[in-house]
Amino acid sequence: MKHFAILASASIAALITAGAAQAGTPADTLVIADKIDDLITLDPAQSFEFSGAEYNLNVYDKLIAFDPKNLGPLVPGLAVKWSLADDGVTYTFKMRKGVKFHSGNPLTARDAEFSLRRAIKLKKTPSFILTQFGFTPENVDEKIKATDDETLVIVTDQPYAPSFVYNCLTATIGSIVDSKLVMEHAKDGDFGNEWLKTHDAGTGAFKLRIWKPNELYALDRAGDYFRGKVAMKHVFVRHIDESSSQRLLLEKGDVDIARKLTPDDIAAIASNPDLKVENDMKGRIMYFSLNQKVKPLNNPKVIQAMKYLVDYDGMTKSFLRGQYIVHQAFEPLTYLGELKDNPFKLDVAKARSLLAEAGYPNGFPVKIYVRNAQDRLEIAQSLQNTFAKAGIKAELVVGTGKQTLTVYRARKHEIYMGAWGPDYPDPNTNADTFASNPDNRDEAKLTGKLAWRNAWDIPQLTKMTKAAVIEKDTAKRARMYVDIQKEVQKRGPFVIMFQKIIQSAMRKNVNGFVTGGAISNAHYWTVTK
Amino acid sequence: MSAQGAGKQAGGGFGLLSLLSRLRPLLNLFTSLAVTFIGLLAITFFIGRVMPIDPVISVVGERAPREVYEAAYKAMGLDKPLIVQFALYIRDVLHGDLGKSLLTSHPVLEDIKRVVPATFELATVATILGVITGVPAGVIAAVKAGRWPDHLIRIMGLIGYSVPVFWLGLMGLLLFYGKLGWVSGPGRLDIFYDGVVPQVTGMILIDSLLAGDMTIFRNAISHIILPAVMLGYYSLAYISRMTRSFMLEQLGQEYITTARVKGMSERRVIWRHALGNVMVPLITVIALSYAALLEGSVLTETVFAWPGLGFYITTALVSADMAAVLGGTVVVGMVFVGLNLFSDFLYRIVDPRAK
Structure with a gap:
């Protein structure tokens, strides 16, 4: 028995002390913790x-x-x-x-x-x-x-x-x-x-050394780069699923940048003098939409009322803190033709009077289709709460992404709560989906267009979107998108609420890490340490 | 099972007949293996196909134009009847082709070669730790049944059973990596050591020893120790409980009393005679707990960013990446069958009656 005990404790002690953890990454190496699955x-x-x-x-x-x-x-x-x-x-x-x-x-x-x-x-x-x-x-x-x-x-x-x-x-x-x-x-x-x-068959600042799916990719500096000096010789991007694990690695200096920290972890590192947090905007828009086939959601006054029944500020100051900012137009900020006005805020009295004008002084029952992701569920619950203040009894229909999407694409929803990210860095990508619907018939099956999914028949806006995409004068083109967005803001069955922001936490000595805003992505060649 | 049959047949007959009868158990073994595997694959395949997940979406994304979607649908063979798809898959497997993973773009075999050694390494170290602590703990608990060491071990075991591995892993990381700095953080190696030693077995501990690189060996140890202790704790809980109950049964037997009456030392009675007799069931317990670690440590793998088989199969499953799921299933199936055969083999060594 003694032998066993001695053997056991000796081997554990030996194993534990065998490798002391080494802190800090080499000066010419950038290590990023991210989710890359x-x-x-x-x-x-x-x-x-x-x-x-x-x-x-x-x-x-x-x-x-x-x-x-x-x-x-x-x-x-x-x-x-x-x-x-x-x-x-x-x-x-x-x-x-x-x-x-x-x-x-x-x-x-x-x-x-x-x-x-x-x-x-x-x-x-x-x-x-x-x-x-x-x-x-x-x-x-x-x-x-x-x-x-x-x-x-x-x-x-x-x-x-x-x-x-x-x-x-x-x-x-x-x-x-x-x-x-x-x-x-x-x-x-x-x-x-x-x-x-x-x-890899590129010309970029870095060449691929290895890609292990769900684990990491490692890049090496490719040599002289025509766009400028590349300081980092090696870049490792490592898949770390857990925010807390990312945070620990960052705090210990085993990674230089952590890209996917939860707001709680971001708040927890705020006081750490060795670390800093940089915010950047991304293109994702969070919205809900009203199916225009469904009464009374197609009543213009009801549409208006809905826009005053969202606690925009309350949400971004509580559970969406650090993840979303209030934004009420369909083009992401920083896109050509961005519209910065946020005309709506939570105003129950105004919503009530609009509903009364529409003939629904006591509200109505409605279903909100939402995917079972945490931030979306929290938003949907907040909506349920503020809707109730005007008598609208919302029932949440929660499903997997695919289930809710199937209902949405078949135009069978009442209210759909979801997110939309641009496909390419041009305003047409979102205008074409929010403000264009060339054929509103069910048979047309224009499932890629959100205006069609919500059965919103808009010949005039469709024409305006078409015109904007061929306008040669860029400044004029930008103004056209502003006009289209204002129109959608005013009349559209889309209640656009938030735009995504990302927070990158990094060691103090990391400089020049640009995450590219809503139109681009993170560049590694600009980083110095 | 097959061992007894072989023993009976061995005595009689000669020539071709004898050879055939000697081969029969082997043939039986292969037939049962083949049936097991095809059954395993069929169940996994059909369950995978009735899941409400569209594998095409995983590949082309939800915004793919219809013709892109349809092209991918055809290319993946989904337009054929299920049974034909399954038959084609089995044909490919027999040709040694497990297909390509949709999610990693790599051949499944290559993926498996990458993820299995990671899991194998972790599960082995964990099981070793579990056995060298769990067996003595179980024996002590049995000998001191009802007294404080027994209670202490029971409480430790209960904690092992009931505390979520996810939480325990994070707390372990926070304390031993974050605060004390005794061990390294998540991952199998410090990242800049990745790919330094040539891959032979895929197990970094062994590969670094083969390459004679002690720095990497030490680094790998400092990374594996914490997840291995966490997983080892779980097998400790299970192994010590089982050892205790096997031992209690033995300690009440007459031969133990006889041995004591003959004046044999208590240490010898317990550790040689009683423990010797529980080895056979204990080996099964250890083998099963080992097998469970090989396929079921998804949460530990997530917390410790350990790129293993559990994580691979789970990710593949939720994206309906069937080639990857089936490939992983084959491996897990082989591990179970292999461990069963191995514990059969060990029986014969530790228990002469099994010969």
Whole structure:
């Protein structure tokens, strides 16, 4: 018995003291704790997840880009100059000279031609971002052409707002891949998709060393980068599911940045002098919508009343603190045409009088469909509470994401509470869904459009959205989106409440970590320590 | 089971007949293995398919245009009848192809090679800790039944059973990593050591020893110790309870009284005679608790960011990534069957009657 006890305690003691924890990351290495289990492919022609967009931003370049230090105007990427011909459809890009892919292959306009054609021919989910300009697998060889090694010409099917075209080219799908390397790995006409899902063929500041799904990806500095000096030699992005684990790692200095801390953990580290927290805006909008097929939700006065029955400030000051800010227009802030007005606040008396005018002085019963995610349930419960103050008896119908979405897409809901994130960094992405409904019939099945899902028949707004997307004057185009948003704010069956913000907690010595606002993602090359 | 059959047959006959009869148990074993596996796969496959999760959405996202969705639906073979899909899957498995995971874009076999060693390493260290503490604790509890050491061990066991592993893991991290700094944090290694030693077995403790890199070995130890102690605590709870009850049964037997009457030392009576006789059922208990750790430590894996099999299968399951789920199921099935065979084999070593 003694032997056992001695053996047991000796082995435990030996094991515990064997490796003292080493604190601090090397000066040339950036370690990020994040949730990256959504990363399912590294191929930029296929990638459509949050983590994928960030990975691709650091490993690939696009023809044109957002400047991480000044997220307004577009700046040169792999193209140094670009122009639109007088015909309004022919775009010409002059390529940057002397850029090499991670493989060592030189970059030419042929690679740009290949990459864009490939994205269209592969027909993966994000391909609509490019095909909305009239490209098809059949015509793209004609429409997108490298006329020589330095010149790429793109011809759209009709004139569009140039800012719309350029903004779409900054999306992940606009990444330029190494045509030679990718085609060496092509199999059965897949344009190297199977290979590129797990490999790298970019020109970005970093090259892929390893990707272990649900665990980490590790990047190494690729060499000289045309956009500037890259301070970090190595970047590790590690999947840590638990906020508390992320926080511990950050506090101990085993990671430099923690990206997914809960508001409680953020509050807990606020007083730590070794750490700092930076806020940034993201594109996700939280809203609820009223099905216009359902009475009395289609009554304009009822719609108005609903907008005064939301405790916007109360929620962002309590359970949504640090996660959302009040925002009442469908374009995320920082997008072209952003609308900053927040005309609505909780005003039960006003809502009551509007309901009385509509003929519902005692309210009515209604169902709110909501996904079983914590923040959404909390919002829905708050709505239930404030609705009740005006006599509206709301019943929550809670389901999985897929269940509620199925009801919503079939136009069978009454009120749907949900979130919407933009698909690409141009205002058309949200305008096209909130303010465009070309065919309101059930058979049209325009399930991608929120206006259709809510049976909101809006010929005038649809026309305005169409006009905005082809407006050449960017300033005028921005004003058009403001007008459209004001109209939706006033009449629309959408009660837009919040915009997402993210909080990145980091060690004090980390500088230059830009998370890219609503239109872009985190850049690693700007980071110094 | 098969051991007795083999023993009976061994004595009689010769030549072809004898060879056949010697092979029969082996053949039986293989048939039962094949039936077990196909049954296991069929159940997993069909349960996976009736779940209200659309695997196509996991791949293309909810906003995919209809033609993209339909192309993916076809490419994944979902347009074929279920039974055909299953038959095709079995055909591929027999050819050694477990398919590709939808979620990781990697071949399932490659994923499994990556995640299984992590789980295996953790479960093994945990089981070793559980056994070297749980067995003596159980013996002491039996010998001192009804007195304070027994109560103490029972309380410890009860805590082990009832405290959520999630909470215990976080508290352990907070204390031993956060406050005291005795151990390293979540993950299998400090991140910059990742990929430094060449992968041979996938188990970092062994690979680092093979490479002769003691720095990495120590680092790996400092990472594995806390999750292993947490998991080990759970098997301690189970193993000590079982040891106690087996021992109590033995201690009441006549041969123990005889041994005592003969003047044998109490230590020898308990640790040699009584414990020796509970080894057979105890091995089964240990094997089962080991197997449970191999497939069921999802929460520990989450808290400690341990990229293991439990986490892999769970993630795959909620996204209807069937190739990954089935691949994982095959592995778990093999582990159970393998451990059963192994404990059969151990019986024969510790108990001559089983021969």
